[in-house]
Amino acid sequence: MNPVSETYVSNHPQPNHIFPLDFESVQDVVPDSHTWNSPLNMFNIDESSKHVIRSVALPVIDLDDPNALELLGDACQTWGVFQVMNHGVPLNLIKNIESESRRLFSLPTEQKLKAVRLPGEVSGYGLAHISKFFPKKMWSESFCILGSPVEQARKLWPDQDEADYSKFCEVIEEYRNEMKKLSERLMCLMLSSLGINTEDPNWTGSSSTGEQKDTLSLLQLNSYPVCPDPNRAMGLGPHTDSPFFTVVHQTGPGLHVHRNQVGWVEVPPLQNALTIHIGDLFTVLSNGRFMSCVHRAAVNQTRHRLSVVYLHGPPMDVKVSPLMKLVDPDHPPLYRSVTWKEFLDIKAKNFDKALDQLIQTVELGEDGKYIA
Numbered sequence: 001m002n003p004v005s006e007t008y009v010s011n012h013p014q015p016n017h018i019f020p021l022d023f024e025s026v027q028d029v030v031p032d033s034h035t036w037n038s039p040l041n042m043f044n045i046d047e048s049s050k051h052v053i054r055s056v057a058l059p060v061i062d063l064d065d066p067n068a069l070e071l072l073g074d075a076c077q078t079w080g081v082f083q084v085m086n087h088g089v090p091l092n093l094i095k096n097i098e099s100e101s102r103r104l105f106s107l108p109t110e111q112k113l114k115a116v117r118l119p120g121e122v123s124g125y126g127l128a129h130i131s132k133f134f135p136k137k138m139w140s141e142s143f144c145i146l147g148s149p150v151e152q153a154r155k156l157w158p159d160q161d162e163a164d165y166s167k168f169c170e171v172i173e174e175y176r177n178e179m180k181k182l183s184e185r186l187m188c189l190m191l192s193s194l195g196i197n198t199e200d201p202n203w204t205g206s207s208s209t210g211e212q213k214d215t216l217s218l219l220q221l222n223s224y225p226v227c228p229d230p231n232r233a234m235g236l237g238p239h240t241d242s243p244f245f246t247v248v249h250q251t252g253p254g255l256h257v258h259r260n261q262v263g264w265v266e267v268p269p270l271q272n273a274l275t276i277h278i279g280d281l282f283t284v285l286s287n288g289r290f291m292s293c294v295h296r297a298a299v300n301q302t303r304h305r306l307s308v309v310y311l312h313g314p315p316m317d318v319k320v321s322p323l324m325k326l327v328d329p330d331h332p333p334l335y336r337s338v339t340w341k342e343f344l345d346i347k348a349k350n351f352d353k354a355l356d357q358l359i360q361t362v363e364l365g366e367d368g369k370y371i372a
Contacts, residue, residue, distance in 0.1 A: 019116060020127055020141035022109045023225035030227065034137045036234045042352040043238060043294045045258055052256055052264045052298075060273065062086050063185075072186075073193025076286075080278040080293035081257045081267070087274055088185070089178045094249055094272075097175045100168050101306050104143055105223040107156060112141075115155035122146040125156075128222070130239050133351045139233040139299045143221040145172060176219055176310070179247055183217070183312040186276065187244065194286060196323055216243075216340070218311040224254060227299040235297035235305075241279040242347055242354075243313025243340065248275040252305045258294040267295075280355055281313060281343065284335045287322035292355070316341045329371075332362040 021034065039047035059075035059082040061068055075082035105112075117124035128142050145152070149172045150165070157164035191197075224235040235254060248255070255267040255275065267275055277293040297307070314320055321337030335358040338346070347354040363371045 019113065021137065026228065028228050030229045030232045034139055035232050036136050040238065043258070045238065045294065052266050053262065054266045056262060056265045058083055058257070058265065058267060060085065060270065069189055069193055072189050076190060076193065076278055076290040079259065080291045081276065081295070083267070083270055083273040083275050085273050087182055089182055089274065091272060093175055093178060096171045097308050098249070098251060098306060100171045101221045101223070101308060104156060104168065104221065105141065111156060115152045117144065123149070124152050128236055130237060134237045136234070138236055139224060139227050140235045140297065141223045145219040149173070172219065176217065179310040180217060183247060183310070187312070190282070190290070194289060194323070194326060196325055216313050216315055220309045220311070222307045222309065224297060224299050224305040226304050227301060230299045230301050233299050235299040238294055238296040240292040240294055241277055241311060242281060242343060243279045243311045244282045244285070245279050245312055246277045247310040247312065248277065249308045250275065250305065251307070252300070252303050254298045254300060254305045255307070256296050256298060279313070281320050281340060283355060284320050284338065284358060285323060287326040287331060288334045289326065313340050334359060336360045
């Protein structure tokens with residue numbers, strides 16, 4: 001196992017006795033193992049009402065708009081989530097990744113379980129990594145890809161069907177390359193909106209030895225099967241993502257984001273748009289200017305929904321801390337520095353309170369100003 005896999009697995013253990021439900025076997029009643037009855041009370045959210053607001057519009061940003069930088073910065077600070085148009089990802093590629101995802105999840109359960117994600121593995125078929133934090137199971141299944149998809153794809157499609165797994169792998173690699181290019185573009189825009197030049201030395205791209213390292217990414221395909229009683233089930237429980245941000249493609253309604261003083265807001269599946277969620281590490285990097293987005297996924301009684309999620313983060317062993325240009329006597333550093341590896345361990349123990357564990361006490365002068 002490579003070092004990245006070892007780090008991720010140690011903080012996201014997958015119990016080998018918990019596998020996704022055979023959803024096709026469920027006809028009329030949601031089993032008790034998947035029935036969500038009581039509010040979760042996570043992230044200081046009042047969930048007494050299940051009402052989802054559909055009349056509030058999320059920021060939609062055309063990346064070719066001359067005002068895109070200003071609009072994006074405002075969306076990051078006020079929403080923590082936004083949608084982008086004219087993002088440069090070929091639309092036929094988005095259709096291809098959607099088609100390959102459907103082909104994967106339509107395989108018989110016994111075939112998908114040949115690529116199940118067991119302890120010691122990151123890539124493969126199984127439950128969402130956040131499942132262990134919730135008392136009930138979720139109405140979803142996922143397929144994670146870290147590194148090359150070939151090994152797991154061969155398990156799904158036997159060697160005699162090489163064309164099947166080769167096509168899947170080609171689409172995955174092409175999609176991941178396009179996501180990396182888009183993510184680097186978005187990262188530059190986000191930092192520029194904060195007045196940060198990405199050419200500033202050691203802003204987040206170097207290890208403690210000064211060695212330049214590439215960013216880390218994880219691709220996750222999610223399937224939300226048709227559910228006989230959507231009011232009693234949850235596709236994905238409320239959570240924030242840990243990296244800098246995630247890029248999401250969804251095939252239908254079901255993604256909800258939470259905004260303070262507003263409640264749960266539905267994210268419409270706009271044609272040709274991608275949804276961007278700010279993650280926990282960008283909250284640290286921006287010294288609290290950008291807040292990570294709490295989101296969840298609902299299920300549907302008549303429509304099978306898919307999402308393709310690309311997580312963009314720093315190298316595992318690179319320290320992330322509030323950028324010095326965002327720290328001054330009036331704005332002390334809110335969080336201590338942390339690597340993604342360390343933060344995953346913190347989140348594995350504290351989940352919705354993980355960021356709180358990074359809040360630090362700073363020394364203030366007699367005038368109440370931060371003493372650098």
